[in-house]
Amino acid sequence: MAIKAPPLDLRAFLLRGHSIRLFRAALRSARRAPPHSRGDLEQTIRSEMDRNRYEKNQQTIRFLISDGLQRLKQLNVMLGIQGYEEA
Template sequence: MTLALEDFLIRARVLKLYRHALRISRKEPSHARADLRQIIRQEMENNRNCNDKQRIQFLISDGLERVKCLDETLDMQGR
């Protein structure tokens, strides 16, 4: 399977978002961390088969905003 350059770059952005979300999840207490990671994974799986590049770009932007809000919320809670 050979990816076009644009597809490769989009895939890299999605993986970066996923890793970033998982890093943020480390701020959660251990009893809630597994649930948060499951939610993150499920969100990624729900859109795994999306082939519309505009939709993917929207999902990445939305994901970045949601991760930013999660990070700020956890920071406000002192985690």
């Protein structure tokens, strides 16, 4: 018999959705990176998400999402400057 986690409240549910969207967007951006650095970038993204996977404090989660969005924006700018435009 599996132990079920308690249901998420609305705010936690919405934050979870934001986190998942950020993760997917970051992985999509990593696919645009040069082949020699793509694997390292994807691994970094995964490890960052795993490191904060069990965070429960909603204020901390909001900060992490905001920080992640800023870092993703910087990555996209850097890839654009290097000529790896979005497809």
